[in-house]
Amino acid sequence: MNKNESEAQSAAVFVYRLVFGREEPAIWLGHLDMMRTFERSLRRAKIPLAWSHGYNPRPQMVFALPISVGMAARADLLDVSCSEPIDPADFLRRINSNLPAGISVSECIAVEQSRDSLMSMVDQAEYLLEAENICMAAEVVLSGNEPMFTEKVRKGKTSSVDIRPLILEWKCHQQDSLYIRVLAGSSSNLRPDLLLKHFVDQGKIAQLSADDAAIIRLKLRLK
Amino acid sequence: MNTVNLPRHLLRQVSKPARYVGGEWNSVCKKLPDSPDGDVRPFVRFAFCFPDIYEIGMSNLALRILYDRLNKRNDIWCERVFYPAIDMVDKMRELELPLFALESKSPINDFDLVGFTLQYEMCYTTVLDMLDLGNIPQLTSERGENDPFVIAGGPVVYNIEPMADFFDIVLIGEGEELLPELIDCYQDWKLSGADRNEFLYKAAAIEGVYVPSLYNVSYKHDGTIEAVFPVDEAVPQRVLKRIELDLDKTDFPVDSIVPNMEIVHDRIFLELFRGCTRGCRFCQAGMIYRPVRERSADKLLEQAIEMEAKTGYDEIGMLSLSTSDYSQLGCLTDSLLEVMTPNHTSLSLPSLRLDSFNLGLMEKASRTRKGGLTFAPEAGSQRLRDVINKNIAEEDLLSAMKLAFAGGWSGAKLYFMLGLPTETLEDVAGIAELTAKIEQIHRELPREQRPRRLELTVSTAFFIPKPFTPFQWVPQMSQEKLHEHQRHLRSLIRSRNVKYQWHEFGTSWIEAVLARGDRRLGQVLRLVWSRGARLEAWDEHFDLERWLTAIEDCGLSIDFYTSRERKYEEILPWDHIDCGVNKEFLWQEYQRAQSGETTPACHEACMACGASCFGGGICYEQK
Structure with a gap:
């Protein structure tokens, strides 16, 4: 893009999609911590951020799907808006040398600015759950077809939901390692800890092994 | 490992x-x-x-x-x-x-x-x-x-x-x-x-x-x-004690740790200076950090730029005991704002002494809403403010509030202490009178020059006599009297524009014991700990009864530590520690307090407190 064009599009933003992972110790951060941490990392990396307008301008960053405390991720997605174009390879190098322990970005892709936010495009998620006896539990519980009612606490209210329709695919890797593909996003979403809770409630795995489980989000699928 | x-x-x-x-x-x-x-x-x-x-x-x-x-x-x-x-x-x-x-x-x-x-x-x-x-x-x-x-x-x-x-x-x-x-x-x-x-x-x-x-x-x-x-x-x-004489030559951490989770003061800090010239007689920090030593504005700006780049923080704060007294405050604020604004980094100014100059600075720095003005008159009457050497006159406070209202601020938080030496119910009533005068100023301003709703907060803490202050000899006011003073104030603050907050008494009592305590309290501490005390800086974990019982079980008397007046000749438990300020100066200040005589700040006149023994700082600057 030459100088004249870039001036003509001064309000334009350039969106970059980051594919990032997190492992120990960063799995213990909450979603807000992740936002704060990425914002500061981007500032340290001197990425030309585009700022929102209005009273209290914020950098424009959109995470595809919030990640819960205690969960690792291999390929989560984050869209970052920039005020000027930047070479994705350069972006990748700069951000990776400014992230705290346990967080890394594997890819940076320039994407079209779209009307739909990244959050609304999330459709499915794939997880790996590692816990003692989890495959035995899965064979017993997931092979059937009766509803899997599970108690869910949200904003202090307890409700019972059938989580079976949210599970699209499952596979046992080894005896203690279960792969699941589930619905994800703003309309229907299965948090994997709910499945672990169901296994515990059914007496298939111990509470302690559920609490000790490794939960890894392998991938997000977009519509 | x-x-x-x-x-x-x-x-x-x-x-x-x-x-x-x-x-x-x-x-x-x-x-x-x-x-x-x-x-x-x-x-x-x-x-x-x-x-x-x-x-x-x-x-x-x-x-x-x-x-x-x-x-x-x-x-x-x-x-x-x-x-x-x-x-x-x-x-x-x-x-x-x-x-x-x-x-x-x-x-x-x-x-x-x-x-x-x-x-x-x-x-x-x-x-x-x-x-x-x-x-x-x-x-x-x-x-x-x-x-x-x-x-x-x-x-x-x-x-x-x-x-x-x-x-x-x-x-x-x-x-x-x-x-x-x-x-x-x-x-x-x-x-x-x-x-x-x-x-x-x-x-x-x-x-x-x-x-x-x-x-x-x-x-x-x-x-x-x-x-x-x-x-x-x-x-x-x-x-x-040991001190750093030249802060410009003292390293400051520009690549400071950036926490992943939110902390209490979640910003980077510039340390403007150490010490305080004011000499408030209740304030331990004002004595133990003497003499005042400043960092230059150039050095601070350099540190701010480096810190911002190395941490990614979007907010910079200033740290000192009395930021208004920093000699280069205006030019530092201006240059920080000039450098930081393009990066969307904001400057958070601490509570400043309210005058038109400082209000101007605060206005420039406040990017978003006109947040809290805080203000510490400490005592409700001029008489008592003279006793504690808190150099704030009522007229100045009121004219500052007028400026603040005109500048769009809708209120302020006012800090006071209860139980100060020589305090009477009249002095306590002065706190309520002061808030009434501020309300009156607000009422009398033309409608378009004042915020619609006035919000004042009065906050009181109990005075605790501390070592290395002119009040290290004074008795702490009795529990009954303190409660009486607090009740009196509560009964006088009735306006719906004024909110009253206060500290718990129990913690202040035990803090007073420990602040001027001696080695015999070691056994009390151990006993209190063995009975479950921990994280007692948090009110919810503090248990007064546990302390009172332990003090008694160790055969000690709480009154010995709190409500006893110490004599000049008495050897105080901390007398073998030397903070530079000498005991004679503190005693002289105590005598001046009793006669309501104020003492000028270091930058106005030197009162030979002893801190010049370190060979630097404000003691050797031109007055």
């Missing part, structure tokens, strides 16, 4: 596990040297402990400064240790996990030196609990050749006597040079192969180092001190 493994189920069961896992940007991890050779300097592991939870401890500047200072040396690894929140402490005890440092996860009894920074007296029982959690014997006399040395520093160590049984070494004053010197001494001692006691003697020879166990205290029949004397001729009679 031993490390503590934190199982996932543990971290899932506690709130905010990010407190315990480390890995923050700019935190320092080092490799331990393979095998210590005979000739090389021994590698020293230093655990910097803050006796409160992560969010509080990470907001402390001393930790930032010393972490940076020590880790710059490749023969030292300084790590951080905080007190875990109560849910975590209980779980750790259940699982028999020892207290560990965030960087390496090593248990703290694996360290050479374990140093605590003490910012307030109510952290003492937390210190004892941290030692216990870390499997370090609490009493210095119980520690053996394989235990770490336990060190203390920070503002409350000017009277560390109540904790004298628990600290091997106490550092008086600023640690930037003192702490590395102590570590050098430790390395020499380690190479020499001498016994534990030998190091304590060597350390005691360093200026600014106080080794409590090398001093004996004898008491008179009435419980006051007969004498404090070193056990040996080699030990100095008095310990003079």
Whole structure:
């Protein structure tokens, strides 16, 4: 893009999609911590951020799907808006040398600015759950077809939901390692800890092994 | 290297596990040297402990400064240790996990030196609990050749006597040079192969180092001190504090740790100066940090730019005891705003003395809403303000409020103390009268020149007499009288525009005991701790009854420490510590207080307090 064009599009933003992972110790951060941490990392990396307008301008960053405390991720997605174009390879190098322990970005892709936010495009998620006896539990519980009612606490209210329709695919890797593909996003979403809770409630795995489980989000699928 | 493994189920069961896992940007991890050779300097592991939870401890500047200072040396690894929140402490005890440092996860009894920074007296029982959690014997006399040395520093160590049984070494004053010197001494001692006691003697020879166990205290029949004397001729009679004379030449941590989770003061700080010229008679900080030493605006701007780049923070704050007194405040603010605004970095100004100049600065800096103005008249009447040497006149306060209303501020928070020396119900009523006058000013302003709704907050704390202040001799007001004064104020504040907040009495009472306490309180502290006291700086964990019972069980009297007037001749438990300001000056100030005579600030006139002995700072500047 030459100088004249870039001036003509001064309000334009350039969106970059980051594919990032997190492992120990960063799995213990909450979603807000992740936002704060990425914002500061981007500032340290001197990425030309585009700022929102209005009273209290914020950098424009959109995470595809919030990640819960205690969960690792291999390929989560984050869209970052920039005020000027930047070479994705350069972006990748700069951000990776400014992230705290346990967080890394594997890819940076320039994407079209779209009307739909990244959050609304999330459709499915794939997880790996590692816990003692989890495959035995899965064979017993997931092979059937009766509803899997599970108690869910949200904003202090307890409700019972059938989580079976949210599970699209499952596979046992080894005896203690279960792969699941589930619905994800703003309309229907299965948090994997709910499945672990169901296994515990059914007496298939111990509470302690559920609490000790490794939960890894392998991938997000977009519509 | 031993490390503590934190199982996932543990971290899932506690709130905010990010407190315990480390890995923050700019935190320092080092490799331990393979095998210590005979000739090389021994590698020293230093655990910097803050006796409160992560969010509080990470907001402390001393930790930032010393972490940076020590880790710059490749023969030292300084790590951080905080007190875990109560849910975590209980779980750790259940699982028999020892207290560990965030960087390496090593248990703290694996360290050479374990140093605590003490910012307030109510952290003492937390210190004892941290030692216990870390499997370090609490009493210095119980520690053996394989235990770490336990060190203390920070503002409350000017009277560390109540904790004298628990600290091997106490550092008086600023640690930037003192702490590395102590570590050098430790390395020499380690190479020499001498016994534990030998190091304590060597350390005691360093200026600014106080080794409590090398001093004996004898008491008179009435419980006051007969004498404090070193056990040996080699030990100095008095310990003079250490300070940094030229702050521009003193390193400041520009690549400070960036926490992943939110902390209390979640911004980067510029330290404008140390000390305070004002000489308020109740204020310990105003005395122990003398003389005033400033950092230049050029240096601060340079640090701000570097800090912003190296941390990614979007907010910069300023730190000092009285920011309005910084001589280059205007030009510093202007240049910071010029450099920071394009980066969307905001400047948060602390509470400034209200005049038109400062209001202008605050207006320029306030990017968003007109937030809190705070203001500390401390006492309700001019008479009492003269007694405490708080140099604020009512007219100035009222005209400042007028300016503030015109500038769009809708109110202010006013801080006062109750129970000040000579305080009467009339003085207390003055607080309510002052708020009424502010309300009147608001009412009388034309509608378009004032905010629609006025919001005033009055906050009171109970006065606690502190060592090294002119009020170190005064009795604390009795509990009955304090309650009477507070009730009186509550009954007088009736306006719906004024909110009244107050501090709990119990904590202030015990804080008063510890602040001017002696070594005999060590047994009380241990007893209170053994009965479950910890994290008592938090009101919900403080139990007054537990303290009163323990004081009684140890055969001590609370009145002896709080409500007794001390005589000039009395040997005070901290008299062998020297903060530069001498006892004669403090006594003279106490006499002036009683006659309501004010004392000028250092930049107006020198009152020869003694702080010039350090050979620098404001004492040697042109008036």
